[in-house]
Amino acid sequence: MGIVVVGSVAIDDVTTPFGKNHNAPGGSATYFSLSASNFTKVKLVAVVGEDFPKKYITLLKKKKVDIQGLEIKKGKTFRWKGSYDWDLDNAKTLATDLNLFKDFKPVLPKEYIKDDILFLANIDPELQLDVLKQSKAKIIAADTMNLWIEHKRSALLKVLKRIDIVILNEYEARQLTKEGNLLKAAKKIISWGTKKIVIKKGEDGVLFVSKDTFFASPAYLMEDVYDPTGAGDTFAGGFLGYLSKSSKINDAAIKKALAYGTVMASFTVESYDISSLSKQNNKSIEKRFKLFKKLCSF
């Protein structure tokens, strides 16, 4: 039961055209955990330094996230500094201080080995391969980024061969496969071994492609988007969180999971950092899910 996530917990400095956010809690595993924990038991594997604010650890505990796998070490937490332009699309990285994350060697606690789902958030594909060796999860999902596509392609292809679901954005899908058409890009990744492909298109929605089928979903339309940081990991949290509690992973479950991922991501982008996401509960999530369903069903 539940999901193990291996990724980063970070401190972010983000600038958007609407304002700045200094020393915000960030990192792929943070957003993922805060999102998925609304659906299922989440077990977190990451590393932070002693500078990481205690209140965010308290928040994770409040969300019932198992933090046995969160190492708190002497030294500094991974820091990311980025900015967005008016289109609020791809982030521009201004600075990355890996700090303790540089020597991160994820180790799954014994209790984390046999969970239903393992999510390898965006980390070095060589580390993802290390974690794959430790895990006996039934379903393995992974994310990646342009840096690894460019510099660690061979390790990344090994990961893709072994996993069930890859969740990546449209730029990464095109860069990885050298295909402009996203359906062709997805089919190429399937030919490399990954069974299910989820391509995130930001405010243009999401595509799902498997050997047998494909689905498309629009995003949740919003007038005010403040900060897309973490939206992709929040989506992955809602998507895999919902699948984790589904009795069967069939087409119907996947379509609903995509919708829950979309709904969760809409909370993240409507505020800076985790403030809106961390306030949500079953009631507010169900309310927005129903509205979203109404706005796109015909």
Next chain:
Amino acid sequence: MGIVVVGSVAIDDVTTPFGKNHNAPGGSATYFSLSASNFTKVKLVAVVGEDFPKKYITLLKKKKVDIQGLEIKKGKTFRWKGSYDWDLDNAKTLATDLNLFKDFKPVLPKEYIKDDILFLANIDPELQLDVLKQSKAKIIAADTMNLWIEHKRSALLKVLKRIDIVILNEYEARQLTKEGNLLKAAKKIISWGTKKIVIKKGEDGVLFVSKDTFFASPAYLMEDVYDPTGAGDTFAGGFLGYLSKSSKINDAAIKKALAYGTVMASFTVESYDISSLSKQNNKSIEKRFKLFKKLCSF
């Protein structure tokens, strides 16, 4: 009953990364008519020269399009030459020879005045205003383009004040309103008088916004898109064609109309020019509609 469309019938030269198409039938009113005629009676107002191939006039007649309003004059038909880059997104205009279209003064035949829907396809907004004076249609819809937004803004704003539905693409919506967010852009146009806003996003689907509600729909996902020329007018034909035969224009009808517009546009982009679009019938349209519904309902 039925739809009157006022627009261009043209001869196109189109180059895409996949090939060229010389002397193809084109123009906003051509694509619109071939699409909408699958749903309702279409009455066409446009002008062509004696050089316009007779076989396409025959095709329009075969589709039961009323061509009483199609003037066939001495001289040359409007010609457009354009190209697309690999993204198959916005067309680059290489040459425009207005020819007879330069002096086009649309006149509605008496039988065209009281139809249910008038669609003012992309023509000079001053001509759109002239047609508005002649029509007593219950619902008036219009399209426009970057040229008019830039050079005929004042006439265009007069049009927008008087119409019920505007159908434009995301670039035009942003250029017109100076708003990056499409929901805000739509609301600004509503504040100018247009009641219903349809924003086309190409392969990323379509948005609908009115004072009370909004919907989003993905596009029909395709592996092979050859030529997007005419896709927007084909969409408009399916959208308004379906609405024309709906007994009530409520939310449910609009959502289905958006889906039929999307389905019709998918036929246009899967071949060069009108060849796939003109082959469709009720059966093939219903088949793709059902598949599209299945691929995006959850």
